[in-house]
Each structure stands twice: as structure tokens, then as C-alpha cells.
Amino acid sequence: MEYDESIYNLIPKERYEPPKQKMYKSNHPPTVPPTGTTFGLKTTSRPGVGNLNGEYQPQGSNHTHKAPGATFGQPNGALKPDTTSFRKKGTGQMVLTDPTKFQREGDKKASVPKKDEKPIMGLVSDKNFIVANAVENILAAPKLPTNTSADFLKKKNYGKVPQFLQKIKREIEDEYQLVREMQLEEENERDRQKFLLDDQERGELIAALKKKWEVVHKEYQTLTHKGKLDTLGIKNKKENCEKELAQLEKDIAKLSKNFIFVDTMQAAY
Incomplete structure (x- = not known):
């Protein structure tokens, strides 16, 4: 007969821990966008997709392949903690400032009459307000029309090409020059391959x-x-x-x- 119980089971077995594999690290540079990416190209002169050839260093333009704000989190090197500046004991407690007397802005209104004061009754004015208003309106100078709309003709950059259009134009010229140089180089190479x-x-x-x-x-x-x-x-x-x-x-x-x-x-x- 076979029994499950054995005195050899009391001996502790050796625990085998498999070796830890190395952390995976890609051979491709992490700063290059993936092939055919559409991320961060909204404010640039690029078409709807970028890096179609899978190049590590896209050529033909002097701007980056993504918009300034189109990043996943903080860029590398933005967070540089200082080991000497850390929160110390008592620095997080709030300190109340000394109370100051409240000062109201502008003139004060007339005080409320006291309970024992009585208004003067029976005051009558001889001024004819209708005639006085008519005379004031006749003698008053006419109001000049006020132009509340902004005059864009007086702007400093009126009639000038915007900066972003100049930048896009320079980028297009650089790309055209690069393509033209490649074509000339190819033509020269073809001419060198010909013989009489x-x-x-x-x-x-x-x-x-x-x-x-x-x-x-x-x-x-x-x-x-x-x-x-x-x-x-x-x-x-x-x-x-x-x-x-x-x-x-x-x-x-x-x-x-x-x-x-x-x-x-x-x-x-």
C-alpha cells in the first residue's frame, strides 16, 4: 500500500526563484514619431500625417514634428527637483497677519437723521425749473459723436504679411530647395553614368x-x-x-x- 504521509515531507524543500529577465528597451529612438502619425500636426505646415518614410531624422523643414503643447506629460528635463529645498518642520503652518482698520473707498453718504431731529417744513423755491432746463439746453454745446469701434487701419502691422505666413513660406522654400538639390544631384549622377x-x-x-x-x-x-x-x-x-x-x-x-x-x-x- 502507498501512503501520502512520510517523514521525508518534514524536510523543507529548497525554493527555486527563476532569474529576473532584463527590462525591455527598444532600439528605436523614443523622440521619433511613429510612421504615419497624425499627432500634433494641427498648427504646422505639414499635411494630415507625418513621418511617412519611417525616418529617424525627417528633413525638409526647420520646425519640429509636433506642436509645442502636444506632448504626453512634462518633457524630459522639465522637472529638476532640488535635494536641498524640501519642506521642513513648521513651514506648512499658516501665520495670521495683523488686523488692519477697514477703509471705505470714496465719500461717505450723509448720516441718518437722529430721532429727535425734525425737518424744516414749508421751504419753497422761486426757481422755474422748466425755463432753466430750456435755457441750459439752448446754451449747451452740441455733443460730438464718439467712435467706439476700433480703427484697424491704424494698427502697427496693418498691411504687412503675418509672421506665421512668413514662417510657412520659408519652410516651403526650404523644402523646394531641398527637392531641387536632390533632383540636380540625380541628374548629375545620371550624366556621369553616360559615356560615348x-x-x-x-x-x-x-x-x-x-x-x-x-x-x-x-x-x-x-x-x-x-x-x-x-x-x-x-x-x-x-x-x-x-x-x-x-x-x-x-x-x-x-x-x-x-x-x-x-x-x-x-x-x-
């Missing part, structure tokens, strides 16, 4: 083409002297011979010119 074909090699090519033309022409003559082209293979063979003869004549005419330049870049493809 010498007369000896040109004569050898013409002789080889004429020899091949004679072979194809001989085969074509054998097909034309047949009385009836009864099969599809013979018809196709005749058409292929006609096309090949036309192409050979075209190549011979092209090589018969005085100057022949060979492009090695197109020949590689």
Missing part, C-alpha cells in the same frame, strides 16, 4: 545586327514563297519575323548616327 560609344564598337554592333538581319530575312523569304499559309504556327512565325526585321532596321538606323551615348543606369535594368 567609340567607332570600333559601334561598327561591330552594326555588323552583328546586319548579320542577324540577313539570317532573319532568309527565314522570312522561305515563308513568303510558300503558296499557302495553312497552319497557325506558320502565320505566327511570319509575323514574328516581320517584327524582328523592323526592330533590327530601327536599331541599325539608330547606331548609324555619328554620336551614340550609352546610359549604364538604364542598361542595368
Whole structure:
């Protein structure tokens, strides 16, 4: 019989702790936006997406790939805590200021009459307020119209190109200049890959083409002297011979010119 209880179970077993793996760290720089990102391009001259080629250093512009405020949290280096400036005991307690006497702004109103004061009754004025108001309005100077609307023609920057448009224009010019330099460099590279074909090699090519033309022409003559082209293979063979003869004549005419330049870049493809 087998029993689960055993004296060997009292011996403590050794605890195995697997080794801790290293923290994952990407090989790509963290400051580069992902390919095809649409984040932080609202206030820039970029299109709706950025970094389409997956470049680590996007070229063609002098502004950053994202807006100044479009960041996830504080940028690196913004928070620099000082080890000497920490909260000490008693610094967080509030200290009450000394009370000051309240001073009301402006003139005070007339005091309320006392309970034993009695107003003077029966005062009558001889002033004719209607006539006095009419005379004051007649003698008063007319009011000048007040222009409350702002006159934008008197602004300092009126009629001038805004700064952001000048910045965008400079960025577009820089991108255009960069593209133009790349095109010129590519054209110069293509010009360097071209060379002039010498007369000896040109004569050898013409002789080889004429020899091949004679072979194809001989085969074509054998097909034309047949009385009836009864099969599809013979018809196709005749058409292929006609096309090949036309192409050979075209190549011979092209090589018969005085100057022949060979492009090695197109020949590689």
C-alpha cells in the first residue's frame, strides 16, 4: 500500500526563484514619431500625417514634428527637483497677519437723521425749473459723436504679411530647395553614368545586327514563297519575323548616327 504521509515531507524543500529577465528597451529612438502619425500636426505646415518614410531624422523643414503643447506629460528635463529645498518642520503652518482698520473707498453718504431731529417744513423755491432746463439746453454745446469701434487701419502691422505666413513660406522654400538639390544631384549622377560609344564598337554592333538581319530575312523569304499559309504556327512565325526585321532596321538606323551615348543606369535594368 502507498501512503501520502512520510517523514521525508518534514524536510523543507529548497525554493527555486527563476532569474529576473532584463527590462525591455527598444532600439528605436523614443523622440521619433511613429510612421504615419497624425499627432500634433494641427498648427504646422505639414499635411494630415507625418513621418511617412519611417525616418529617424525627417528633413525638409526647420520646425519640429509636433506642436509645442502636444506632448504626453512634462518633457524630459522639465522637472529638476532640488535635494536641498524640501519642506521642513513648521513651514506648512499658516501665520495670521495683523488686523488692519477697514477703509471705505470714496465719500461717505450723509448720516441718518437722529430721532429727535425734525425737518424744516414749508421751504419753497422761486426757481422755474422748466425755463432753466430750456435755457441750459439752448446754451449747451452740441455733443460730438464718439467712435467706439476700433480703427484697424491704424494698427502697427496693418498691411504687412503675418509672421506665421512668413514662417510657412520659408519652410516651403526650404523644402523646394531641398527637392531641387536632390533632383540636380540625380541628374548629375545620371550624366556621369553616360559615356560615348567609340567607332570600333559601334561598327561591330552594326555588323552583328546586319548579320542577324540577313539570317532573319532568309527565314522570312522561305515563308513568303510558300503558296499557302495553312497552319497557325506558320502565320505566327511570319509575323514574328516581320517584327524582328523592323526592330533590327530601327536599331541599325539608330547606331548609324555619328554620336551614340550609352546610359549604364538604364542598361542595368
